[in-house]
Amino acid sequence: MSVPPTPSAPRLVLASASPARARILEAAGIGFTVVVSEVDEDAVTEAHPLAGPAELALLLAHAKAEDVAARPEAAGALVLGCDSVFELDGAAYGKPYEPAVARERWRLQSGRTGQLHTGHSLIDASHHGTAGTGGTGGTGAGRSGTTPGPDGGNAPSATALATASVTFADVTEAEIAAYVGSGEPLQCAGAFTIDGRGAAFVSAVHGDPNAVIGLSVSTLRSLLRQLGWSVTDLWDSYK
C-alpha cells in the first residue's frame, strides 16, 4: 500500500503579515509567499457577538484565507490563514498596542494560566485533483474543475483550531516595566511571546508551542493531509 505519487507541489501563500508566522514557516523549511488580507477584523468580531475566543480565532483565520484566496495572486495556490486570540478567564485578549494596556494585562496574568487559540484555515486552489497525475486522497479536491482562477469560494478547504495553555511566571513590577519598555508585547496577542524577551516570563506551555507563536506546523500538516498533500511536498529542497 504505497503512497500514490503526488503531483508537483503547489506554492503556499501565507495570508498574514505576521513576521513570527513567517519565521516559523522558514525555520520549518516550507517555501511560501505572503499576501496580506484586507479583512476588517473588528467587523468580523462585531458580526459574531456570541463567538467565544476560540471560535473567533477560527472565524478570523478563515476570513483571512478566503479574502486572499479570491485574489488573482493566489490563483493555483494553497492559501493559509491564521489568527491568534488569547483567553484568560473566558475573556478574549488581542494585541495591547498601548504600554498602559500591556502593563495592566501583565499585572492580571502574572503567575496564572491562560489559553492561546490559533485558528488555521487552508484553502486549496491548486486543482491538483484534476491534473491527471494520480490520486490524492483529498476531500473534494478538484471539485471546481481545471480552470485556475480566483475561486476561493469553491475550492476545497479545511480548518482547525490549535489551543495551547500558557503558564506565566510570577513577575515583578520592575520586570513588567522593563518588558513593556522593550516594546515587544505591544504587538502580541496576550501581550507576550515565547520566542523573544517574553520567554523569560513563560514557565510552561501545554500544547503545540508554535501555536502560541502563531502557526502550528503540526496542524498545518494535518490540514494538508485532509486536502491530499504531505507537508514534505512543501519542503524547500525535498519536492
Next chain:
Amino acid sequence: MSVPPTPSAPRLVLASASPARARILEAAGIGFTVVVSEVDEDAVTEAHPLAGPAELALLLAHAKAEDVAARPEAAGALVLGCDSVFELDGAAYGKPYEPAVARERWRLQSGRTGQLHTGHSLIDASHHGTAGTGGTGGTGAGRSGTTPGPDGGNAPSATALATASVTFADVTEAEIAAYVGSGEPLQCAGAFTIDGRGAAFVSAVHGDPNAVIGLSVSTLRSLLRQLGWSVTDLWDSYK
C-alpha cells in the same frame, strides 16, 4: 521593600556550541559570547553509570560550565552551561548522527511521548557581591573576594533541570525518510527539533518549549535570581 539597585550588568558566556541555544538567547534580547567547553561527554557519562537521563543532563551542563568558567576568557563573567538528553521509556537518547539510527528512533517514537531534559548550570565569576554597589540577595556571591580570575571552582553557582514532555504525531515511513533525508535530526538530541522541519511532527509539548530546543530562558531567569541578578540586567538595550 524595593529591589536593591543592581551593579552594572555582567557579560554572559554561553558554554555551548549549539546554534539553537544561541538563537534562543538572541531572540530573547540577551547579549552573550560563546566559549565552547572541552568536556569529554562520554567520559562524564561513563563516570556516572547509575545516572538517569535527567541527572546526566545536569551533570553534563555543570561540567561544561565549570570547564569554561576556569578559563581566562570567562573571568568576571556569568557562565551558562546547558545539556539536553531525550528520554523514552527510561532510556537516554542523545544525537543519532547516522541516518539509519535516526530512522530507527523515529519508528520507535512515532505517536508516543518522551521527555526532553535540559540541565542548566550558571556560574557567577562576576564578583558583583563585593563591588560595593549594593546588596545582591545572591547566595554566597562574592565569596572569593575581589580578585577576578579563572576561579570557577569557588564562584557562586546554581543549577536547575527543565524537563518538558514531547508528544510526536503518527508519522509515515515517507515522512521519516524525508525528514531523515533533510539531515536535520542527525545533530539533535532525540532526533527532532520543534524549531525546524521537525515542528510538523511534534503535536504537543508540556513544559517550557525552549527547554526542548535546548535552553529554557525562564529557568535562566530563576538561576539569575538565585545569584542576585535580574534577567532584564542582561537585556541588550535595557541595562
